[in-house]
Amino acid sequence: VSPRSGRRAGDSGTREAILASARDAFARHGYDGATIRGIAGAADVDPALVYHFFNSKEQLFTAALNLPIDPRRIADAVLQGGPREQVGERMMRTFLSVWREPDSRAPLLALLRSATTNEQAAAAFRQFITSGLLARIAEPLNVSRLRLEAVVAQMLGTMLLRYVVGIEPLASATDDEVVAMVAPLIQRALDDF
Amino acid sequence: VSPRSGRRAGDSGTREAILASARDAFARHGYDGATIRGIAGAADVDPALVYHFFNSKEQLFTAALNLPIDPRRIADAVLQGGPREQVGERMMRTFLSVWREPDSRAPLLALLRSATTNEQAAAAFRQFITSGLLARIAEPLNVSRLRLEAVVAQMLGTMLLRYVVGIEPLASATDDEVVAMVAPLIQRALDDF
Numbered sequence: 001v002s003p004r005s006g007r008r009a010g011d012s013g014t015r016e017a018i019l020a021s022a023r024d025a026f027a028r029h030g031y032d033g034a035t036i037r038g039i040a041g042a043a044d045v046d047p048a049l050v051y052h053f054f055n056s057k058e059q060l061f062t063a064a065l066n067l068p069i070d071p072r073r074i075a076d077a078v079l080q081g082g083p084r085e086q087v088g089e090r091m092m093r094t095f096l097s098v099w100r101e102p103d104s105r106a107p108l109l110a111l112l113r114s115a116t117t118n119e120q121a122a123a124a125f126r127q128f129i130t131s132g133l134l135a136r137i138a139e140p141l142n143v144s145r146l147r148l149e150a151v152v153a154q155m156l157g158t159m160l161l162r163y164v165v166g167i168e169p170l171a172s173a174t175d176d177e178v179v180a181m182v183a184p185l186i187q188r189a190l191d192d193f
Numbered sequence: 194v195s196p197r198s199g200r201r202a203g204d205s206g207t208r209e210a211i212l213a214s215a216r217d218a219f220a221r222h223g224y225d226g227a228t229i230r231g232i233a234g235a236a237d238v239d240p241a242l243v244y245h246f247f248n249s250k251e252q253l254f255t256a257a258l259n260l261p262i263d264p265r266r267i268a269d270a271v272l273q274g275g276p277r278e279q280v281g282e283r284m285m286r287t288f289l290s291v292w293r294e295p296d297s298r299a300p301l302l303a304l305l306r307s308a309t310t311n312e313q314a315a316a317a318f319r320q321f322i323t324s325g326l327l328a329r330i331a332e333p334l335n336v337s338r339l340r341l342e343a344v345v346a347q348m349l350g351t352m353l354l355r356y357v358v359g360i361e362p363l364a365s366a367t368d369d370e371v372v373a374m375v376a377p378l379i380q381r382a383l384d385d386f
Binding site (some may be wrong): 035050060109114115116117122123125128129131133145146147149150152153154155156157158160161164165168169170173177181182185188189 | 195215302304306308309310315316318319322323327338339340342343345346347348349351352354357359360361362363366370374375378381382
């Protein structure tokens with residue numbers, strides 16, 4: 001057994017090596033520019049092992065940045081969870097479910113904090129949102145990218161004022177009250193194409 | 194001349210002492226709880242001197258947190274700049290004018306970063322928005338507080354995606370294009386009371 005393969009003994013060591021390599025690659029090259037092959041090479045493992053542990057580039061990114069949810073799941077919930085005329089409500093409820101719990105909110109806030117000071121963090125974040133979420137839902141919803149970004153802005157801003165700044169009455173409102181206020185605004189924005 | 198009064202020699206020393214005392218008081222007691230009398234006392238100056246330098250508690254807060262704009266000016270621009278049916282556009286243009294320049298964006302981002310980790314910073318921030326801006330415009334606009342907060346959320350989220358995360362096409366759109374997309378969403382939200 002060589003020292004190098006000894007370092008990889010056990011699943012958790014290999015997994016951590018892949019995650020470290022992935023964080024580095026996403027920071028250097030962004031989400032689209034980073035490749036499984038390159039990440040595997042830098043971690044000194046076979047690309048098949050990366051897929052074995054993480055299934056897809058998105059899930060690897062989600063794990064590397066410690067994100068609470070794979071954006072593909074958000075996209076699926078938005079597109080497949082019910083009729084088009086309730087997509088605004090589904091979007092809001094999905095966002096609320098992710099932001100409500102401090103444990104799943106923390107890594108999102110950490111990423112946002114990094115993005116305010118670090119262009120590489122911002123690049124990875126935006127490419128992930130763009131490639132992972134917006135590219136999936138813009139066409140099925142028949143909405144322009146700019147309009148969809150205005151909708152994401154509404155949801156992100158609402159989460160920040162509710163959970164970070166803590167402005168009242170938004171901070172103490174129930175999820176249903178927040179949905180009743182914001183979902184119709186989003187729905188109208190999406191319908192007005 | 195005592196050592197203490199010697200330390201206050203010159204306007205800039207006095208001004209800095211008041212600002213340091215104000216930062217401490219706003220962090221400890223929040224915007225509403227902090228008093229000019231208490232801030233003056235901690236800085237060992239007469240309250241009249243605080244007014245001499247800063248005119249009002251709001252301007253003192255603005256200076257202490259290094260904010261790029263007094264929210265009273267935002268409120269005035271929103272309320273007095275033109276007809277009610279263009280208030281959405283005025284809000285967006287006012288926000289864009291503050292966020293566009295890196296020098297005036299930086300302190301806002303610093304405050305938001307602090308608010309994500311520090312409850313006292315969040316408390317000062319939210320009381321300022323609430324007392325300084327929302328309390329002034331909610332009644333004249335005849336809009337509920339929750340609805341107004343949803344509108345502020347739309348604007349804040351748009352600024353973050355445009356200037357921090359840098360999502361395209363929002364990041365490269367002209368101000369006019371952003372206003373054309375977002376102002377009608379805000380205006381409809383405000384009109385639907």
